[in-house]
Amino acid sequence: MGPVTEVAEQFTELYGRAPDGVWSAPGRVNLIGEYTDVNEGFVMPLALPHTVVAAVSRRTDGVLRLHSADIDAPVVELRLDDLTPLSDGGWAAYPAGVVWALRAAGHPVGGADLHLASTVPTGAGLSSSAALEVVTALALNDLFGLGLSRPELAVLSQRAENAFVGVPCGVMDQMASACCTEGHALHLDCRDLSIRQVPFDLAAHGLRLLVVDTRVKHELGDGAYAERRAGCEAGALALGVSHLRDVPYDELDAALATLTDERVRRYVRHIVTDDARVERIIGLLDAGDVRGIGTALTEGHASLRDDFRISCPELDLAVETANAAGAHGARMTGGGFGGSALLLVEAADAETVTKSVEAAFAAAGYTAPRVFPAVASAGARREA
Ligand code: ADP
Numbered sequence: 001m002g003p004v005t006e007v008a009e010q011f012t013e014l015y016g017r018a019p020d021g022v023w024s025a026p027g028r029v030n031l032i033g034e035y036t037d038v039n040e041g042f043v044m045p046l047a048l049p050h051t052v053v054a055a056v057s058r059r060t061d062g063v064l065r066l067h068s069a070d071i072d073a074p075v076v077e078l079r080l081d082d083l084t085p086l087s088d089g090g091w092a093a094y095p096a097g098v099v100w101a102l103r104a105a106g107h108p109v110g111g112a113d114l115h116l117a118s119t120v121p122t123g124a125g126l127s128s129s130a131a132l133e134v135v136t137a138l139a140l141n142d143l144f145g146l147g148l149s150r151p152e153l154a155v156l157s158q159r160a161e162n163a164f165v166g167v168p169c170g171v172m173d174q175m176a177s178a179c180c181t182e183g184h185a186l187h188l189d190c191r192d193l194s195i196r197q198v199p200f201d202l203a204a205h206g207l208r209l210l211v212v213d214t215r216v217k218h219e220l221g222d223g224a225y226a227e228r229r230a231g232c233e234a235g236a237l238a239l240g241v242s243h244l245r246d247v248p249y250d251e252l253d254a255a256l257a258t259l260t261d262e263r264v265r266r267y268v269r270h271i272v273t274d275d276a277r278v279e280r281i282i283g284l285l286d287a288g289d290v291r292g293i294g295t296a297l298t299e300g301h302a303s304l305r306d307d308f309r310i311s312c313p314e315l316d317l318a319v320e321t322a323n324a325a326g327a328h329g330a331r332m333t334g335g336g337f338g339g340s341a342l343l344l345v346e347a348a349d350a351e352t353v354t355k356s357v358e359a360a361f362a363a364a365g366y367t368a369p370r371v372f373p374a375v376a377s378a379g380a381r382r383e384a
Pocket residue numbers: 068069070071090091092094117118121122123124125126127128129130132220
């Protein structure tokens with residue numbers, strides 16, 4: 001029995017009627033461009049085959065019922081009129097926040113029953129939260145005939161996470177989950193949300209992208225994320241631009257020379273060079289030099305470690321070990337302080353590199369990492 005049928009059957013058992021439909025939305029890994037989304041710059045995520053699958057039925061009585069197969073808790077029942085931002089609703093705040101954001105934007109959502117199950121690891125920097133939001137938004141869009149576009153659903157999902165849950169994330173994760181397509185990475189301009197699907201078929205090149213989930217849980221709420229964002233804003237203010245995206249790479253040295261705060265200077269350097277690395281990687285992929293992107297990935301890691309300072313010993317070890325074991329390049333991905341690393345390897349070397357990383361973690365006394373291939377998969381969709 002596939003996950004779609006299974007989730008539909010669980011829904012029926014739980015709510016005593018069949019769902020109106022089943023939807024899915026994927027987690028993502030970001031190939032390059034970290035914290036650039038909140039600086040209105042460029043990113044390049046790809047969707048994972050791991051998804052949140054949600055069975056949903058329409059209600060018209062203003063009641064919202066939510067249940068997750070992955071959380072040991074009874075059905076959460078809420079009244080739409082009572083939805084209050086930042087009320088610490090636990091996991092249910094994510095889907096409830098989407099309903100709240102849709103209604104706050106004037107869209108007629110009358111209530112729903114929702115049951116979900118997910119294969120996206122949580123808190124691993126792979127955006128289980130965005131997948132949960134986007135699957136809810138897409139289901140409600142279809143069920144209530146809202147006619148919203150994918151980017152509109154992504155922006156409303158981000159608003160749910162920012163204003164209702166209280167996590168100050170950028171728009172990359174929701175855009176990735178909503179807009180990625182199979183076999184492509186998503187080149188996204190976070191200023192105007194324009195996108196380009198960039199062919200990313202590593203298998204055709206004999207290559208593989210491995211995700212190393214370090215099992216170190218990142219905590220975006222711990223203030224470091226907000227501190228980095230504030231530091232970037234201070235940099236933009238000092239440089240007289242609205243966002244760091246507006247600092248051209250070839251004017252970076254001159255810009256840095258005017259900054260007196262060493263910390264702000266490092267943050268600016270990371271953002272401007274990472275935006276440039278997105279463009280560099282696009283250029284290499286367009287030229288067919290897929291192996292060539294490895295160097296840019298490893299440079300991106302150094303920038304996050306030394307300038308932005310959001311890496312951690314487990315992520316550094318994964319990257320260093322992989323590169324020493326023959327990877328073309330590697331970097332941490334996501335918000336930092338744990339979560340996952342990405343390794344670009346020859347398909348033929350995947351097993352050796354994986355074993356090296358596992359052995360290095362064991363030798364360091366770290367929890368065994370979870371290593372799996374990242375194959376560019378489809379974005380959110382209706383399944384049944
Ligand atoms: P990430 O998005 O990197 O996985 P976050 O901390 O942003 O990490 O989001 C994780 C949170 O999303 C969980 O703590 C939980 O509240 C919610 N969540 C994710 N997956 C599920 C799920 N399958 N069932 C219920 N809640 C989930």
